Amino acid sequence: MEKSNGVGRTVISKERLRKRVVELGREISADYNGLHPVVVSVLRGGMFFLSDLTRAISIPVHVDTLAIGRYPEGHSVSGAVKITKDLDILITGRHVIIAEDIVDTGLTLGYLTRILNNHKPESLHVCALLNNTARRFINLPLRYVGFNIPDIFVVGYGLDFNEDYRHLEYIAEYKLP
Amino acid sequence: MLIITVSRQTGSLGEELAKELSMTFGLPLIDREYVNTQWLSGIAKSNQISLLKDSPKAHLTLSSEGIPFYVSIENRLKEATKDSGAIILGLGAEVIFKDNPNAFHIRIISPEPARINRICEQYGIDATQAQKFIALSDRKHRKYLFDIYSQSWGDNSLYHITLNTEKLKITQISQMIANMFPNEIKNDTSAAKIDTGEHRLKKRDFVHPSEAEFVKILEMYHLEWKYEPTTFPIEWDTEGNVTKAFTPDFFLPAFQTYVELTTMNQKYVTAKNRKMRKLKALYPEVNITILYKKDISKLLSKFGVL
Numbered sequence: 148m149e150k151s152n153g154v155g156r157t158v159i160s161k162e163r164l165r166k167r168v169v170e171l172g173r174e175i176s177a178d179y180n181g182l183h184p185v186v187v188s189v190l191r192g193g194m195f196f197l198s199d200l201t202r203a204i205s206i207p208v209h210v211d212t213l214a215i216g217r218y219p220e221g222h223s224v225s226g227a228v229k230i231t232k233d234l235d236i237l238i239t240g241r242h243v244i245i246a247e248d249i250v251d252t253g254l255t256l257g258y259l260t261r262i263l264n265n266h267k268p269e270s271l272h273v274c275a276l277l278n279n280t281a282r283r284f285i286n287l288p289l290r291y292v293g294f295n296i297p298d299i300f301v302v303g304y305g306l307d308f309n310e311d312y313r314h315l316e317y318i319a320e321y322k323l324p
Numbered sequence: 325m326l327i328i329t330v331s332r333q334t335g336s337l338g339e340e341l342a343k344e345l346s347m348t349f350g351l352p353l354i355d356r357e358y359v360n361t362q363w364l365s366g367i368a369k370s371n372q373i374s375l376l377k378d379s380p381k382a383h384l385t386l387s388s389e390g391i392p393f394y395v396s397i398e399n400r401l402k403e404a405t406k407d408s409g410a411i412i413l414g415l416g417a418e419v420i421f422k423d424n425p426n427a428f429h430i431r432i433i434s435p436e437p438a439r440i441n442r443i444c445e446q447y448g449i450d451a452t453q454a455q456k457f458i459a460l461s462d463r464k465h466r467k468y469l470f471d472i473y474s475q476s477w478g479d480n481s482l483y484h485i486t487l488n489t490e491k492l493k494i495t496q497i498s499q500m501i502a503n504m505f506p507n508e509i510k511n512d513t514s515a516a517k518i519d520t521g522e523h524r525l526k527k528r529d530f531v532h533p534s535e536a537e538f539v540k541i542l543e544m545y546h547l548e549w550k551y552e553p554t555t556f557p558i559e560w561d562t563e564g565n566v567t568k569a570f571t572p573d574f575f576l577p578a579f580q581t582y583v584e585l586t587t588m589n590q591k592y593v594t595a596k597n598r599k600m601r602k603l604k605a606l607y608p609e610v611n612i613t614i615l616y617k618k619d620i621s622k623l624l625s626k627f628g629v630l
Contacts, residue, residue, distance in 0.1 A: 227544045258545045284613040
């Protein structure tokens with residue numbers, strides 16, 4: 148696939164991504180055998196990961212998504228995050244796995260876990276494709292990690308820059324303008 | 325020429341009592357901090373001062389006067405109290421002035437639960453941390469008296485009165501002592517000087533604009549935060565007094581996480597990193613993250629706060 152302006156070196160190739168996601172799927176299948184988990188991801192960054200991960204899981208799973216947005220300018224809490232698409236599946240008493248595209252500061256994941264814990268799931272664990280710890284200040288346990296990456300801005304495989312590059316089949320470094 | 329010595333268990337309100345007595349009697353308060361800042365610089369080199377602050381046994385080595393440091397300090401204490409009297413907190417003064425007819429020796433104690441509660445409240449730390457703090461500080465008090473004077477800290481015969489502050493207010497005790505020595509009360513209290521409480525937490529506005537910006541990010545994610553709610557003691561002097569403490573900027577209760585922001589240039593960050601390492605060593609259960617200048621800039625930029 149042709150690289151676009153701003154997209155730098157490949158950080159994780161398509162082949163490595165595929166291999167690791169399959170491994171994660173196997174691990175989850177073994178750990179959740181008989182538990183019928185719900186795998187949840189956040190639109191839109193996590194959609195490709197969710198799709199590949201759940202297809203690599205060999206046990207019965209339910210799949211759901213939610214979306215996070217910001218309150219618009221002029222609102223009393225403008226800029227604050229909010230759920231713009233809630234879960235469709237009831238997760239109370241269920242074993243839930245959050246499939247996150249990337250965890251860096253931990254803020255989004257922290258917000259998500261608080262929201263999901265309000266539904267009182269039986270268990271709640273995180274499967275992060277990418278883990279950048281350089282600026283982490285909210286430390287939450289990541290049960291599954293695909294790749295630890297350095298403190299660089301990355302795009303591809305769902306991750307974007309101004310909505311571009313989500314479609315790339317690999318993870319690439321993006322040089323911010 | 326009244327000399328009142330106050331020996332105390334950590335968290336028993338001994339420091340508070342010493343200050344109150346200083347005000348009540350109009351007498352100067354001499355404590356470890358006073359000795360370190362006023363006297364040691366004249367008789368010790370800088371590397372010796374560091375040792376003296378940390379090790380009781382360093383007091384057995386020779387000062388620039390050619391006599392052991394503890395003797396130099398004793399001489400200054402005796403000189404300082406010769407004409408005016410004083411309130412002396414710690415320093416082994418109950419032994420130094422044991423036979424002085426003008427000296428009155430007080431020991432302040434409290435049951436451990438009360439002491440733990442006070443330390444929790446004073447520093448904003450939890451009960452387990454407070455218990456460790458008390459154990460460490462008391463050990464230093466005990467060791468100083470034993471290493472220098474071969475005396476047992478718990479020897480009640482060293483004291484004229486032992487007071488349990490669990491159910492007594494400091495003002496009540498101070499008044500009680502004042503009633504014992506009514507002729508010693510001076511109207512002029514200007515001689516009383518004290519404030520060793522540099523590590524006390526004060527409620528204040530944000531120190532740096534970046535902290536206010538950081539709060540904006542936390543609030544974007546509806547995160548509850550507290551500003552400087554906890555002060556962790558990280559260094560104690562030879563007698564168990566807190567000499568250095570670390571107050572992280574933020575606490576995020578939902579994640580039991582402290583966050584320290586540093587906007588200083590890298591060359592000044594070393595000292596803060598050292599403090600962080602000490603904090604982590606002393607309180608391994610505490611979850612704390614430091615965000616450096618470049619991290620904060622990136623974060624603020626990412627969230628459109630800059």
